[in-house]
Amino acid sequence: MTFDLTASARRDAMISSGLWRDETLLDFFRRHVAAHPEKCAVIAHRADTGAETRLTYAELDAVSDRLAIGLARLGVQDGDVVSFQLPNWWQVPVLHLACLKLGAVSNPLMAIFRERELTFMLGLAAAQVLIVPARFRNVDHRAIALNVKAQLPSLAHVVVVDGAEDEAFDRLLVADVRDEERAALAARRLSPDAVIELLYTSGTTGEPKGVSHTSNTMLANLVPFADRLHLGAGDVIHMPSPMAHQLGFMYGLVLPLMLGATAVLQDIFVAETMARQITDEGATFTMGATPFLNDLADHCLATGTKTPTLRVFVSAGAPIPRPLVAKAREALGAAIISAWGMSENGAVTTARIEDPEDKVTGTDGCPLPGMEVRVVDPAGTVLEAGEEGQLQVRGCSNFVGYLKRPGLAQMDADGWFDTGDIARMDEDGYIRIAGRSKDIIIRGGENIPVVEVENLLFKHPAVSAVAIVGYPDQRLGERACAFVIPKAGRTLSFQEMVDYLKAQQMAVQYIPERLEVVEALPQTPSGKIQKFRLREMARQSA
Template identity: 30%
Template structure:
């Protein structure tokens, strides 16, 4: 049965991807069961509260799945999962996948307006959510959301402590019985791999998230090929630091760990000291991360006190990485650095372990899945030659088919021949290596002159006294916009505006690339998924100019 609001893959594409096994024909539940069948006694998961073998995880997941079925969760029912980086997320996600429920992944900081917006699209019937996380009390949020979504009949709370208003996740796990009859009923709930698995919210132009909807086959295609790119194996201990409800954590981390029978570590902290401590403690070998977190680690003054020798590789993506950051990671962490580009919609590229430092620093590598088609097009939709800048577009077994219930937006998001328009400016060399040159919308329009913010950021980040930089357009009555740079300095450094401009000129910056204002700040604001929040910076500079 088709899901209303989901754009099906074209019949010929679906048949081709399955016939050639570009899609593995596995569900998330299959992937989980395979790992737990083969390695029941191996430690499969570690977080701040404990460690579990694959066999122990299997029992908890199956028990929860049976309880959810008995509480009336049906195939193709939408369920909200809102978790920090806790082990309960893994149990809940795989339980939902095994019973054929559709999961809408939320991160801890999603608020009432964002949740209500996504609920309006999906009409969920259940929600698994903490009682409290840090300073966030979820019960008022639950009350507000239930007022607008009376169809949510089941609330399950996590880490309730004492008896709460709603059933706890632990209660549901404990009450289920693994009888032959229950296990057979669970087996019969296996969904088709071509069916929808989950929705992953991603940034929207209105400020509300768009719903990137993915099938089992399509998303596991991302998982498989990216894990091959950075050579994840059963010998790896893979640590996830980014939010579990975000694409980087899901397919670079969680999916890769279970596909390859690795040990997965979930860290509920982004403090560099905690990251280093856990690398040392758990002998972590691989970390997928955003540039900001890697920058915090390599800029630690006392990094030498930690034993990071187990770390063999890091995969950096989610935001642009400067050459200085990538070289610094390679030199200080003494491991393989993979520079990648990825999206919730499925477009994925990455450098390879054997690539030169020049390729790693100046490109995001080649397409991760050899069967995806990734090309650069001009404004007319025509593919441009190597070395020519245009828009990055993609199509293939790892690429989604459109945002959920967003027919009009999808018309603008896809080319007439079905390629997803990423909104990224890029160029491709003769070997297929792609360099991201900016966002089409991250362009400063200074009196009609279109200036890439990303190029200026790269130049600023090369300054020896600058740790991080972000560039935005600031309003100007005459030119429309002028260039404003926000800069985070290295510890103890105090460069002046003039000295920074002199550095840029000396290193080849054009007149159009010189900031007209520089704001020195302690840290760059981040979005809920760890990217630089340029919307916040634009609002900040507007207020400063008032």
């Protein structure tokens, strides 16, 4: 398959500056396997069965070898996309390592996606293999995957965790490895500029975009991130965020294996369970959107639970309210660190552990080494400190393009990427996100594809016009409200809207939480809907 490749001029600059190391995760991982093979690498808990899986570095290396050969027997080759729609189970890090060993591209998919989203994403990627759970959270993922497979000739194999017979995931963990297969795997060398991850993100067009990263772009983020937060091999990293989200993938899967640390994976977020896992496993670091921080803090305060080993909680995905920081510090006894980033570049800015209160609670941090940020007006003129404008970023961890959609990357000739966010920067170079020019809603750290939802809702026979906006929510950051003008003589209830979107196979998390039926939508003289006025209306009536 074809991705936009890394420009040679950018590569030369990154290599000469030392920001790209020209290494892959496998280079780090194999050093850790050699140095401490019996150290625990992954601890994964399953909420449905209560099962716990622990894998040492040596075991993780061996089982990912077996899986790589199993995938190769299915026909997976260098550059092919392997898609997996899995919770935070032990199979995910094994799959990513196996893909790296084959030179294949890991394509993690959120568990909330249904036939509509999966058909588009797998079709665009021309994925040959899709790996799903038999069931997760009362959803029959096997049935969904088989329905999608019937529509996509390129999707040759559906593999099922907890499946039976030929489709069972365990059958890929081949035991009868042939000498020539082992030799071929050992001889492979992954290029640091090869695309290793394809992650879909929603944008203003309503069409998911396939963000592509290489080892160089991803590790260029994680190395300085770990340095800034003083993370190393002795840390135990707890991850409640889905590894099918960039936050979970980069900081719950790749980061601990890069460091030689231990990863603790939580598949369904429950604050009580998270607190217990942190305590039982001695977790020192965790990361998630504000709902995770809020609920964990509330649980610990209500029950008197202590998390004495936890040093750092990085909250990203939405600005942290000041009262939440104070509450979380009291409850957890850990440093609460703000951060901002995107799937396209990972965490771009973070506060520092040593930062004063106003930087942690009043900003979204300053750039990591190797990244630059600037705030510009619509003409591209850099603005003074304190002025709001369009946020642009440039540097080592910027992605290398959108799959088959090179024209969608808003990047100028000098490498500045338009984030679509509105921000201001203080005199010290710390930014604060003020809003978004992109038409998306961030609900609990997850982007809601507003245009796609609007387009579907517009097709409802009772709908004449529709606009969806976000409104503030203390726990999730934002929720979605749909403003609808009904057709003459027709009505639309909230439940009818929900049932209709579900029938269109829309992910439940994308469905608006509120419906406001109105006679007109505020518009500019040119007819453009004034969403800022709708946001204010939604905020006032919330």
